[in-house]
Amino acid sequence: MDILVLVGRILFALPFLAFGANHLLKTPYMAGYAESKGLPAAKATTILSGVLLVVGGLSVLLGVWADLGLLLLLVFLIPTTLVMHAFWRESTPDGRQAEMTQFLKNVGLTGAALALLAFVSFTGDELGLTVTGPLFSMD
Template sequence: MDVLVLIGRIVFALLFLLSAFNHLTRSGPLAAYAAGKGLPSPRLAVLGSGVLLLVGSLSLLLGVWPDLGALLLVVFLVPTALVMHNFWTVPDPGARANDMLHFQKDMALAGAALAMAGLFAVAGDDVGLTWTEPLFG
């Protein structure tokens, strides 16, 4: 089972690692989108969220306090869903459907990250294939 958890961690973390790279290297277009959503200091928010994604995904990927890494991803996902994909405020039906899809995706990923955090916090070293023990638990 250790290998299954490791493969799941890698697949899950790679999504966020690629997103972190995008936030840190293409902050201009992402900041313009964030500004359009009314976010204050959009460039700083994009860069800050990029660092949050980077730290969370590397923690989970490498197995260094993976429970903390998963929780950091939740800290990114839930506000992103609520602020950046607030479909309930979008009048255009096509744009609303797109934002709803991204909102649901972010919330589902947050649920998966919470489940991973719980797994590592409860199972600890029994999960295996991590560099450190969980920070919580």
């Protein structure tokens, strides 16, 4: 079971680490996209979201306070899903479809993060192959 959970954590964390690297290594491009969506302070927000993604992803991947890492990813996912991928605001069918795909991907990742948060929190120190147990207790 420990190996299965570790593989799941790795697979779950990898996209967030890639997204975070994109935010931090391609900040001008990502900030331009954020600005086109009407986000104020787009460059600072892009950098902050990149840090959230990398720190949260590494936390889950390594099992260092994975519950805190999952909360950080949720802090990224929820507003990003609603603000950056508001498919209902798109005027073209192609734009609407592209944003709906991203919106639904984020909804799925949000659900997975919530389920994993509950799993990590309730399993506590019994979850193997982690560096630390959870920071928070759901008892």
